[in-house]
Amino acid sequence: MARNSRLSGFRDLDIGDRRRAVARECDLPDDALDALDPGGLDLETADRMIENTVGVLGVPVGVATNVTVNGRDVLVPMATEEPSVVAAASNAARIARVRGGFTTTSTVPVMQAQVQVVDVVDPQAARLRVLEAREEIIALAQGQDPTLTRLGGGVVDLTVRTVPTGDQTYVVAHIAVDVRDAMGANAVNTMAEAIAPRVAELAQGRPLLRILTNRADRRISRARAVLDPEALGGAEVARDIVHAYRLAAADPYRAATHNKGIMNGVSAVVLATGNDTRAVEAGAHAHAVDASGRYTSLSTYELDADGAVVATLELPTPVGLVGGATRTHPAARAALALTGVTTASELGELIVAVGLAQNIAALRALATEGIQxxxxxxxxxxxxxxxxxxxxxxxxxxxxxxxxxxxxxxxxxxxxxxxxxxx
Structure with a gap:
């Protein structure tokens, strides 16, 4: 069934009617969102999720409307305590909808783990010795997760870097893994543990850290939207939105707040779907550092030949549909069902589209009446x-x-x- 995310009068309904309206549009049972009740996560389940549990903290879950991604209407769950976030995303999505909504793409879902080797006498030669055993090391890592291989994922690459520090140069091996629909931390960490002794033996040093990197720069989702000048409020508003972006691109003080606005949308969807907000935030802010080492805007804004604003955003999106809270938390399962996504890549693309919508709304407000x-x-x-x-x-x-x-x-x-x- 084709969904319609343009739900007129949605905000005027009571919570029960909103749930039923969303369930109907998503072809879900009327009680599908009951897991979002305050008691949706019971204490027994919470106690299994983390240690030393003493209670459950409730966060409001709203639904962003008007969102169109790759021609498909989506109703998006957003968990946030901050007023205006859900409304802003919905309003910007309505503006983007005039020119077709958001177009998204993504890379293969590749995560990396690092193996650090210390006390290496000849780090440059050691790097080559490890690379000479590339196929052996990849096979060793691949053997740790045959299920992932059966699903079409698994190790895709081994790279080795030398990292100079004050008193020695470390040899650091990176194992890159297609983790399919998982976030992937457990898979890549297990592989790093398995290959560490052999990598250290080849480097003739001592293995130390064996852990994933949250700089997920090989797992990127992208979103693009064309914004009609009249829908934004006129040609002058369109030009001022680009001016506002340019300050964020040039000034780290503005970029920090600009990117925080993006993460208002990103983190809200990540949290609602039971994914790791800290991992996504860490990867995003690392991605905001350009080649010169300067912190800058994550998004870009340009005027096209017709005067329309073209907004784009690229972000690392280490999120999953399997494992962790996405499976154990009833509310996360309900939220994922609402989105209708079937792969982790689709979820990542939806998250980036909402982040871009949030950013569009903020820049439009700043360029007109002000944010406050x-x-x-x-x-x-x-x-x-x-x-x-x-x-x-x-x-x-x-x-x-x-x-x-x-x-x-x-x-x-x-x-x-x-x-x-x-x-």
């Missing part, structure tokens, strides 16, 4: 609750704060008192 107005308007509900509003008072108090464009706690309490005085 829209953010605080959506944050007003939290302020109303913090001021002590009862459930039937939250909506009118929120509306009053937005109308006043004043969001301080004192102001909210004063407005609430006036409302109650009129009751």
């Amino acid at each position: 107005r829209g953010h605080m308007s959506l944050h007003a509900r939290n302020i109303a609750v913090a001021a002590g509003a009862e459930p039937d008072e939250v909506a009118p108090l929120t509306a009053a704060l937005v109308a006043d464009r004043s969001f301080g706690a004192d102001h909210a309490e004063a407005v609430l008192a006036r409302m109650r005085g009129r009751a």
Whole structure:
């Protein structure tokens, strides 16, 4: 069944009706999202997931609408505590939708692990000795995971580097592995452990670290969108969006906040689907360092010949559909079912599309009304609750704060008192 992510009036529904609307569009049972209830992760399951468990922390899960990826409409689960994130992604996806939405591609899902060898007398010659045994080492690593090989994955490469430090030069072997639909940490770490003694023997040194690298620069997902100038707010807004990008490209101080906005979308989808947010964030920020060693923008913005804004984003996406919390956490399984993705590569592409949508929304806001107005308007509900509003008072108090464009706690309490005085 073809999905429609353009759900008019979705935000005005109550939670039960939103769930049913999403389930219908995704051809899922009406109760498919019940695992997203606060009790979706019970304490017994939580205790099996990590050590020393004392409870469960709830994070709101929203659904981004309007998202079109490679011609397919997708409803995207996003887990975040920050107001405006889901709304911003949905709004930017609606703008991108005018010119066909997001076009995405990705590389083969290759992860790498490193084996560090210390106390090597002749590191340059040692590097070559290890490379001369390339086929032997690859076969040794490949034998650690026959299931991965049967699924079409497995070792694709062995490289060896020398890394100079203060008092010696380390020999560092990299084993590169197509991990298929897994995130891949366990697979590559097991292989690194297996090959470490032989690599060290060949290098004539002592093996030390045997661990994956989260710089997943051989596992890249890409997204591109063409943004109609009129849908953005006019040609001047389009030009100013490009100016805003250029500052992020040139200035690390701006780039840090620019990229954080991208990660608002990326991390929300990664978390909702039970994947490792820290691994994805580490890889993304490492990817933001250019060849000269300067931290810069992860995304790019250009004007095409017709004056439309062309936005692009490339990110490492070490995410999986099998293993870890993606299998053990009921809410993660429900979120994955909602996306309709069938491979880890598809999930990575969806994540990057949402990251780009988030970035588009932020730059458009900065180029027009400023980021704070829209953010605080959506944050007003939290302020109303913090001021002590009862459930039937939250909506009118929120509306009053937005109308006043004043969001301080004192102001909210004063407005609430006036409302109650009129009751």
